[in-house]
């Protein structure tokens with residue numbers, strides 16, 4: 016890892032400044048450097064060379080846990096995320112767990128957005144991801160006493176080429192023999208398609 020940090024020009028610049036032992040360099044020296052260099056420069060008091068590696072001091076918000084993260088070279092970040100995300104067991108951990116694994120070992124300025132991008136681009140996760148099931152109304156039995164107590168109207172069509180859509184009415188009582196109609200699923204107004212605007216139920 017020492018050699019890999021040296022190969023990364025941004026990290027190597029910071030290491031060299033530490034080795035010069037002159038403290039945090041002036042802003043003028045880093046003003047024209049990369050965003051990575053500037054972000055590391057801004058965290059100078061939290062950086063240190065430990066075991067020959069540039070590391071960053073990480074402290075949990077409650078202050079109970081402190082550890083040193085390796086400032087991870089750019090070329091090794093994708094590989095690191097792959098291993099941290101999939102693991103030996105192919106776990107494909109979610110965002111929160113992946114972030115914890117990354118934070119435990121490594122740091123680089125864009126790590127959080129890189130974790131987000133990595134999760135979004137993971138093909139197995141995208142293939143098996145299920146979005147939250149949309150909320151739907153509960154089943155509402157239709158209580159009718161006699162034919163034409165309740166009529167459902169829908170817009171159907173075009174019936175033939177050149178004809179307009181036309182309203183179509185059905186009697187709930189007569190259709191009641193069909194359980195689907197009697198126990199149709201209620202739709203919220205947001206879920207209704209325009210053609211269902213006049214129909215209480217989706218059968």
Ligand SMILES: [Zn+2]
Pocket residue numbers: 100107108137138139140141
């Ligand atoms: Zn995945």
